[in-house]
Amino acid sequence: xxxxxxxxxxxxxxxxxxxxxxxxxxxxxxxxxxxxxxxxxxxxxxxxxxxxxxxxxxxxxxxxxxxxxxxxxxxxxxxxxxxxxxxxxxxxxxxxxxxxxxxxxxxxxxxxxxxxxxxxxxxxxxxxxxxxxxxxxxxxxxxxxxxxxxxxxxxxxxxxxxxxxxxxxxxxxxxxxxxxxxxxxxxxxxxxxxxxxxxxxxxxxxxxxxxxxxxxxxxxxxxxxxxxxxxxxxxxxxxxxxxxxxxxxxxxxxxxxxxxxxxxxxxxxxxxxxxxxxxxxxxxxxxxxxxxxxxxxxxxxxxxxxxxxxxxxxxxxxxxxxxxxxxxxxxxxxxxxxxxxxxxxxxxxxxxxxxxxx
Amino acid sequence: xxxxxxxxxxxxxxxxxxxxxxxxxxxxxxxxxxxxxxxxxxxxxxxxxxxxxxxxxxxxxxxxxxxxxxxxxxxxxxxxxxxxxxxxxxxxxxxxxxxxxxxxxxxxxxxxxxxxxxxxxxxxxxxxxxxxxxxxxxxxxxxxxxxxxxxxxxxxxxxxxxxxxxxxxxxxxxxxxxxxxxxxxxxxxxxxxxxxxxxxxxxxxxxxxxxxxxxxxxxxxxxxxxxxxxxxxxxxxxxxxxxxxxxxxxxxxxxxxxxxxxxxxxxxxxxxxxxxxxxxxxxxxxxxxxxxxxxxxxxxxxxxxxxxxxxxxxxxxxxxxxxxxxxxxxxxxxxxxxxxxxxxxxxxxxxxxxxxxx
Ligand SMILES: CC(C)[C@H](C(=O)O)[C@@H](O)C(=O)O
Ligand SMILES: CC(C)[C@H](C(=O)O)[C@@H](O)C(=O)O
Numbered sequence: 001x002x003x004x005x006x007x008x009x010x011x012x013x014x015x016x017x018x019x020x021x022x023x024x025x026x027x028x029x030x031x032x033x034x035x036x037x038x039x040x041x042x043x044x045x046x047x048x049x050x051x052x053x054x055x056x057x058x059x060x061x062x063x064x065x066x067x068x069x070x071x072x073x074x075x076x077x078x079x080x081x082x083x084x085x086x087x088x089x090x091x092x093x094x095x096x097x098x099x100x101x102x103x104x105x106x107x108x109x110x111x112x113x114x115x116x117x118x119x120x121x122x123x124x125x126x127x128x129x130x131x132x133x134x135x136x137x138x139x140x141x142x143x144x145x146x147x148x149x150x151x152x153x154x155x156x157x158x159x160x161x162x163x164x165x166x167x168x169x170x171x172x173x174x175x176x177x178x179x180x181x182x183x184x185x186x187x188x189x190x191x192x193x194x195x196x197x198x199x200x201x202x203x204x205x206x207x208x209x210x211x212x213x214x215x216x217x218x219x220x221x222x223x224x225x226x227x228x229x230x231x232x233x234x235x236x237x238x239x240x241x242x243x244x245x246x247x248x249x250x251x252x253x254x255x256x257x258x259x260x261x262x263x264x265x266x267x268x269x270x271x272x273x274x275x276x277x278x279x280x281x282x283x284x285x286x287x288x289x290x291x292x293x294x295x296x297x298x299x300x301x302x303x304x305x306x307x308x309x310x311x312x313x314x315x316x317x318x319x320x321x322x323x324x325x326x327x328x329x330x331x332x333x334x335x336x337x338x339x340x341x342x343x344x345x346x347x348x349x350x351x352x353x354x355x356x357x358x
Numbered sequence: 359x360x361x362x363x364x365x366x367x368x369x370x371x372x373x374x375x376x377x378x379x380x381x382x383x384x385x386x387x388x389x390x391x392x393x394x395x396x397x398x399x400x401x402x403x404x405x406x407x408x409x410x411x412x413x414x415x416x417x418x419x420x421x422x423x424x425x426x427x428x429x430x431x432x433x434x435x436x437x438x439x440x441x442x443x444x445x446x447x448x449x450x451x452x453x454x455x456x457x458x459x460x461x462x463x464x465x466x467x468x469x470x471x472x473x474x475x476x477x478x479x480x481x482x483x484x485x486x487x488x489x490x491x492x493x494x495x496x497x498x499x500x501x502x503x504x505x506x507x508x509x510x511x512x513x514x515x516x517x518x519x520x521x522x523x524x525x526x527x528x529x530x531x532x533x534x535x536x537x538x539x540x541x542x543x544x545x546x547x548x549x550x551x552x553x554x555x556x557x558x559x560x561x562x563x564x565x566x567x568x569x570x571x572x573x574x575x576x577x578x579x580x581x582x583x584x585x586x587x588x589x590x591x592x593x594x595x596x597x598x599x600x601x602x603x604x605x606x607x608x609x610x611x612x613x614x615x616x617x618x619x620x621x622x623x624x625x626x627x628x629x630x631x632x633x634x635x636x637x638x639x640x641x642x643x644x645x646x647x648x649x650x651x652x653x654x655x656x657x658x659x660x661x662x663x664x665x666x667x668x669x670x671x672x673x674x675x676x677x678x679x680x681x682x683x684x685x686x687x688x689x690x691x692x693x694x695x696x697x698x699x700x701x702x703x704x705x706x707x708x709x710x711x712x713x714x715x716x
Contacts (some may be wrong), residue, residue, distance in 0.1 A: 120480055121590075122478055125478045141555065147555075147556050149559075152524050154524075157524070158522055158525070159522070159555075159556040159561070160557055161520075161521045161556055162518060162519070162520055163499060164517070166512075166516045193607075196452070196500055197505075198443075198518060202507065224607070225610075229611045232478055251586070253583040253586050254587060254589075257591050262587070
């Protein structure tokens with residue numbers, strides 16, 4: 001038997017509901033493949049703030065580091081929105097990414113054939129979209145120093161941040177992107193703003209240099225403003241997209257919304273070694289929390305990414321993905337993806353249906 | 359008679375073709391309203407590089423500064439893409455914005471009823487979209503220092519830029535945005551990344567403080583990643599958007615593409631005093647340059663913005679905008695916006711048709 005320890009971080013809002021489904025699905029899928037899980041549930045975000053006064057308690061960090069993978073629900077809520085920065089739920093997430101050194105964020109934007117009409121894009125534009133955004137996650141303007149507030153020479157208040165990339169940071173994320181593209185359709189588009197920013201010029205230089213080691217991958221470059229347009233105009237032109245932390249934040253969310261069903265989209269954040277962090281891309285949806293309305297598919301698919309990228313358990317990953325497709329094919333939908341002719345169910349019942357399909 | 363001096367900057371690619379049409383339209387529209395124009399044609403971008411060795415010659419700066427407004431075609435082309443930064447066409451444009459101190463960039467994203475099907479978004483989503491993005495244009499990471507290349511403590515190459523905003527920069531662009539929203543539907547959405555960046559926290563603080571002076575404008579805030587999603591999901595929720603230089607670059611281009619016809623979209627860049635800079639948002643399209651295929655509508659509409667925001671000549675501005683709508687209604691289209699049932703014409707003939715409608 002293969003044994004893994006998983007840290008569960010339910011977080012806030014709908015987080016606990018979707019995590020509880022994903023846990024059951026993981027357990028069942030693993031049991032068919034000779035895998036046994038041990039779960040540790042820990043605090044993060046607002047849930048942690050309320051109990052411990054900080055968004056990322058030390059025990060959460062140490063438990064997460066000692067586990068084989070971390071599965072996160074969602075964080076944030078109105079009640080913490082006006083907290084000081086170091087007391088925001090988001091800060092806990094950023095600290096966790098840093099603590100786990102998960103520099104590579106993989107964000108698939110996939111249009112499920114069953115849900116193509118959920119997209120606001122015309123059917124012929126949305127159909128078949130299948131993009132993987134590889135976002136740098138522990139560098140750039142999110143973490144660069146100097147940062148803060150000050151006064152300029154005229155005594156006026158200023159706020160400032162530093163966008164900075166070192167060659168090794170670009171090198172390692174680029175390699176993840178080339179490897180990812182190689183396993184997909186062999187097309188990699190690196191997105192930057194090299195016509196204006198020095199940080200992007202270095203980015204482009206290093207990505208271009210590495211390309212010679214991946215002759216089977218076709219590399220192109222695109223400015224971020226153009227990428228934001230091209231995703232709307234003709235998203236099918238993209239296979240794998242490589243980009244930095246802040247551009248990746250924007251571009252990956254835009255790509256997600258192209259699919260029309262962000263309740264379906266998972267993510268994986270991985271480092272060189274150590275546990276990866278897996279989470280749905282949707283937020284904590286405080287308005288529907290506790291009402292059994294949340295869509296658990298994205299978290300269940302995050303569990304599949306956990307198996308594939310975090311544990312190397314491809315068979316169990318596929319088993320879960322197949323179960324998701326099967327559940328969709330059997331017509332079960334939560335409210336966010338419901339349409340006439342399909343069966344509207346709550347979070348729990350959808351979880352039961354996924355279990356039947358596993 | 360009112361007399362104005364206009365600096366024309368045809369630039370590269372299709373720039374000269376579209377500028378020549380817009381010049382004729384300006385002259386004719388002005389003549390009906392008692393306006394006389396004097397035009398000075400100057401070099402910018404690749405065209406300037408080839409002749410003078412720099413992308414923004416001193417004579418262009420001084421002529422532009424002495425004129426009442428500047429109308430620009432487009433800049434850039436493959437042959438200059440690998441130039442050093444200070445010899446790139448784009449650098450000339452950035453220097454011009456700085457020299458003219460045009461800190462406020464107004465970027466309408468309007469879906470013309472005649473062209474709604476050009477959008478990749480479903481008709482019911484695209485129909486009626488009418489957004490004005492107010493982008494800060496002379497600050498932030500585009501101009502912030504320190505910037506450049508260096509080595510870190512491990513001897514590795516780094517590239518870095520500084521995102522920095524001073525309170526007065528935020529104050530003045532916010533006022534432009536509130537004034538703009540007030541003249542539109544009274545809704546202003548400020549887009550930032552205040553959950554992560556100090557520069558955005560200051561931005562949000564100052565925008566919020568100013569709001570009390572505009573009780574008739576309804577202010578909201580949105581994170582940039584969410585804005586990138588919401589533009590795809592439900593663009594009609596937006597009236598006026600206020601944002602910084604780099605987020606504005608991305609968000610305004612995304613909003614443009616929502617309309618499906620970027621060949622129709624103008625822009626205005628204005629400062630506190632002195633001449634404004636007016637230009638279509640499309641690029642230089644080197645692949646169709648010199649073939650009489652370019653769409654001159656965006657440049658003609660930029661001339662209308664020049665009249666309105668640059669010269670305060672509202673009547674002539676309206677006259678041009680009405681002529682554009684009339685030309686569309688009479689069915690004339692260049693290739694980029696052509697559809698069955700409409701008349702495909704070249705750039706010159708479309709120009710003649712617009713003149714007939716003026
Ligand atoms: C919550 C926020 C700090 C975070 C980010 O910007 O990285 C989120 O938007 C994401 O993309 O995971
Ligand atoms: C050409 C480039 C420097 C410019 C910018 O990024 O500002 C362009 O994209 C724009 O939006 O006008």
